[in-house]
Amino acid sequence: MLRKIFGVTCIAIAISILLLSIISDVIRWDEKFSNGLLNYAVDTLNTFWGYALVLGIILIWDDLISYMLRKGK
DSSP, X not given: OHHHHHHXXXXXXXXXXXXXXXXXXXXXXXXXXXXXXHHHHHHHHHHHHHHHHHHXXXXXXXXHHHHHHHHHO
């Protein structure tokens, strides 16, 4: 039960971080786009990989904690 609660909490935190980051990018659209289309595309790609990396780290951490809790039982 604790493992499921922890997993759902980690995934909820990761999704909320992703949504807040995407919303802040949309709000700053003019600021980012003013540097040119190529720079905007590179920034978007970099932030996408950053979001994917953060989500991956949180999911791996969730799997590691889940494994440790299962092994402890």
